[in-house]
Each structure stands twice: as structure tokens, then as C-alpha cells.
Amino acid sequence: xxxxxxxxxxxxxxxxxxxxxLAEFLRAQKIPASFFVSLGPDNSGWAARRLFRHRGFAxxxxxxxxxxxxxxxxxxxxxxxxxxxxGTSFTGRLRAWADAGFEVSPHxxxxxxxxxxxxxxxxxxxxxxxxKAARLYRSIFGKDPRSFAxxxxxxxxxxxxxxxxxxxxxxxxxxGEAPYFPDLGGEILQTPEIPTTLxxxxxMLAWDGVSPEDLAQKTxxxxxxDVLNVWTVHAEVEGSAYFPQFQAFARRVQEAGGRWIFLPAxxxxxxxxxxxxxAQTIFQGELAGRAGTVTRQGRPAGA
Numbered sequence: 001x002x003x004x005x006x007x008x009x010x011x012x013x014x015x016x017x018x019x020x021x022l023a024e025f026l027r028a029q030k031i032p033a034s035f036f037v038s039l040g041p042d043n044s045g046w047a048a049r050r051l052f053r054h055r056g057f058a059x060x061x062x063x064x065x066x067x068x069x070x071x072x073x074x075x076x077x078x079x080x081x082x083x084x085x086x087g088t089s090f091t092g093r094l095r096a097w098a099d100a101g102f103e104v105s106p107h108x109x110x111x112x113x114x115x116x117x118x119x120x121x122x123x124x125x126x127x128x129x130x131x132k133a134a135r136l137y138r139s140i141f142g143k144d145p146r147s148f149a150x151x152x153x154x155x156x157x158x159x160x161x162x163x164x165x166x167x168x169x170x171x172x173x174x175x176g177e178a179p180y181f182p183d184l185g186g187e188i189l190q191t192p193e194i195p196t197t198l199x200x201x202x203x204m205l206a207w208d209g210v211s212p213e214d215l216a217q218k219t220x221x222x223x224x225x226d227v228l229n230v231w232t233v234h235a236e237v238e239g240s241a242y243f244p245q246f247q248a249f250a251r252r253v254q255e256a257g258g259r260w261i262f263l264p265a266x267x268x269x270x271x272x273x274x275x276x277x278x279a280q281t282i283f284q285g286e287l288a289g290r291a292g293t294v295t296r297q298g299r300p301a302g303a
Contacts, residue, residue, distance in 0.1 A: 018239020
């Protein structure tokens with residue numbers, strides 16, 4: 001059984017509190033991981049607009065206890081309270097994680113802006129937003145990023161055409177079953193996409209009949225032996241209230257002889273054997289427990 005760990009850091013609080021807790025545990029357990037960090041301003045307060053646009057958003061916020069997870073300061077960030085810069089507030093921490101062997105890459109510039117708009121962007125708009133994130137990344141690490149993970153799994157033709165010019169090793173912007181090269185209406189891109197294959201815990205908590213005590217077991221039951229399981233966790237969720245469950249699940253994988261796969265190394269192997277990676281189309285579709293839609297691998301049902 002193979003599993004790759006992605007850690008999305010969406011907020012100032014996530015980078016300040018949750019991500020360091022995860023990094024310390026993972027380092028002690030010798031578990032490789034990729035930290036994808038929103039580098040620009042924390043405008044999380046604007047997420048409240050989704051109450052009026054995304055069916056199920058209010059239910060998800062209630063079931064997951066979002067205010068307690070993210071904190072009042074984050075919930076009001078960028079609206080009632082000033083937006084705090086995320087990446088540039090913790091440059092030493094990010095460099096230390098990279099020096100420790102973790103992958104540290106961009107998760108966009110403005111998480112809220114990307115999440116709510118990116119799937120509709122044309123290439124120039126996507127390129128402008130990507131360059132903001134890349135510029136901050138270069139100011140921290142002195143080099144260009146080699147990977148990217150889209151906030152909210154929001155991608156599209158404009159986003160991926162812009163990324164194609166960044167010479168990335170891979171991106172992880174969608175939900176799906178296995179790695180693929182994006183097929184944009186017959187235009188096959190050369191940057192492999194490694195989708196998240198497992199549901200996230202904030203999604204599972206919005207499922208009927210699922211409690212916090214069930215998360216580790218239900219995730220274990222979803223693991224597949226025939227593919228790379230790509231698991232995305234959030235610094236604000238698994239790094240805070242659900243950290244004990246995260247630890248229990250990670251140790252169970254270790255004890256069962258599961259292999260933790262480092263995504264950059266896996267992406268290198270895909271590059272060396274591109275013939276084994278199919279071209280796939282994408283669509284915007286719903287997922288159980290997630291409000292709105294996400295970019296998904298394949299075609300919608302019935303298409």
C-alpha cells in the first residue's frame with residue numbers, strides 16, 4: 001500500500017500553529033510530505049460569501065465546527081480585520097522545512113481569490129496570479145517553484161496553460177484516481193497532474209453518520225492497494241483539533257507496512273516513463289461533503 005501526503009496550508013493560523021505541529025510529528029516518524037502554502041494575504045473572511053453561492057456550505061461549516069477550527073481572527077481576516085501576509089511572515093520556518101527534506105511549494109497567492117475564480121480564468125489572468133505566488137516563492141527560497149497545488153482543487157484550461165510555461169515537475173490541482181496528462185480538447189499538456197484520490201476529513205465530517213472518531217478508520221477502508229493513494233490534509237484541521245486522529249492514522253499506516261511516497265520522487269518517475277501516464281480530460285463536478293464544485297479527472301457521468 002502506497003500513500004503520498006499533501007498538506008495544504010490555507011491561512012496565517014495554519015502556518016503559525018497547525019503546520020509546525022504536523023512537521024514536527026512527521027519528522028520524528030520519518031514520513032515525507034509536501035507542504036503547499038498560500039503565500040499571499042490571508043483574506044479568509046471573504047469565504048463567507050459562499051454562504052449565498054454554494055449549496056451545502058453552511059452545513060459543512062456547522063458540521064466541521066469551522067469557527068473553532070480556524071479561529072475568529074481567521075474568520076474575520078481581510079474583512080473586519082486586516083489581512084495578514086502568510087508566506088513572508090514565516091520565511092525562516094519555510095526554509096527550515098525545505099532543509100529538513102520536506103517539499104515546500106505554492107498553494108496560490110490569495111487562496112480565496114483563487115478558490116472562487118480560477119476555474120474560469122483565461123491564461124493571462126492565471127499567469128498574473130501565478131507570477132505573484134512565484135515572485136514571493138523566489139524571495140523566500142531564491143529559486144523558482146517546481147510544483148503547485150491549486151486552492152480548492154480549482155483549475156481549468158487557462159490555469160494549466162499558464163502553468164505549462166513554468167517548467168513545473170508536476171501539479172496537483174484536481175480530484176481523481178491516478179496521474180494523467182491534461183487533455184484540453186485535444187491539446188495534451190506535458191506537465192503531469194497528480195490528483196488527490198482520497199476525500200478530505202473536512203468533507204467526511206459533512207457526511208451523514210460520520211463522527212470525528214470514525215475518520216481514521218473510514219480513511220483506512222478507502223485506501224487502495226493498486227494505485228498511489230494521494231491524501232490531502234489541512235494544517236487548520238489535522239494540525240489542530242484532529243491532530244490526535246491524524247497521528248493515529250499515520251502510525252497505523254506505519255505499523256501495517258504501508259509505504260509513504262514523496263511526491264517529487266514519484267513525479268520524477270512519471271517523467272522518466274511518460275508512456276505509462278494516460279491523457280485525460282477534466283470537468284467541474286460536485287463531491288460529497290464539499291460545497292460547490294471542484295476540478296475532476298475524466299468526464300461527468302452520462303457524458
